[in-house]
Amino acid sequence: MYGHVVVDEAQELSEMQWHMVLRRCPSRSITAVGDIDQVEASHRHTSWAGAVNATLGERWTAARLTICYRTPREVMDLTAAVLEKAGSHNFPPRAVRSSGIAPWTRTATPAELRRRWAGGTVGVIAPAGRVAELRAVLSEVPVLTATEAKGLEWDATLIVDPRGITAEPRGWNGLYVALTRCTHELGQLDISEA
Numbered sequence: 694m695y696g697h698v699v700v701d702e703a704q705e706l707s708e709m710q711w712h713m714v715l716r717r718c719p720s721r722s723i724t725a726v727g728d729i730d731q732v733e734a735s736h737r738h739t740s741w742a743g744a745v746n747a748t749l750g751e752r753w754t755a756a757r758l759t760i761c762y763r764t765p766r767e768v769m770d771l772t773a774a775v776l777e778k779a780g781s782h783n784f785p786p787r788a789v790r791s792s793g794i795a796p797w798t799r800t801a802t803p804a805e806l807r808r809r810w811a812g813g814t815v816g817v818i819a820p821a822g823r824v825a826e827l828r829a830v831l832s833e834v835p836v837l838t839a840t841e842a843k844g845l846e847w848d849a850t851l852i853v854d855p856r857g858i859t860a861e862p863r864g865w866n867g868l869y870v871a872l873t874r875c876t877h878e879l880g881q882l883d884i885s886e887a
Contacts, residue, residue, distance in 0.1 A: 697723070699725075700727075702843070702844065711745065729744065732866065733866075739782075761788045763846055763876055764788060767795050769785050778859075779865030779869060794877065796879040797879075797880050799881075815834060816845065817834055817836040818853070823853060823857060824836055842871065849878040850871070851880045851882060
């Protein structure tokens with residue numbers, strides 16, 4: 694039993710999982726941290742009230758974090774449009790710093806990716822259908838789906854085939870996750886099939 698519980702990525706918890714947390718914390722003193730716009734779970738909620746009211750009733754208080762320390766302003770400026778397309782009613786947090794590097798988009802083939810990013814200095818995020826191919830040519834660089842990249846961060850993040858990410862079941866939310874993984878530089882590559 695615990696006197697206080699901290700839950701990270703709390704947006705992913707189902708009603709049953711919330712009950713499990715409460716059973717281990719009789720005081721019901723909980724700090725739950727998460728971004729409702731990054732939820733991947735099949736029991737997706739679009740608000741914190743929807744996520745916790747069934748378990749906690751009205752006995753909870755939300756505190757919205759409005760400051761973003763990780764992701765630079767140049768990248769956060771892109772996220773409002775992505776959140777809108779995801780159906781979110783939330784505003785992105787305000788970035789406290791600028792990296793001085795504007796996000797960029799290029800078109801490249803997998804061979805060009807291998808030449809440009811070999812060396813492991815960047816995290817690559819791609820649609821699930823492209824991950825195996827990219828891992829084969831970028832063996833020294835972590836290549837993940839948006840779901841796998843949740844909670845991680847890199848100095849530079851390369852999003853490969855952002856349109857492919859938006860075509861996935863939680864597409865726009867997945868792109869939001871991908872956009873917010875960098876601490877310094879964001880690049881996006883459209884993959885041509887040529």
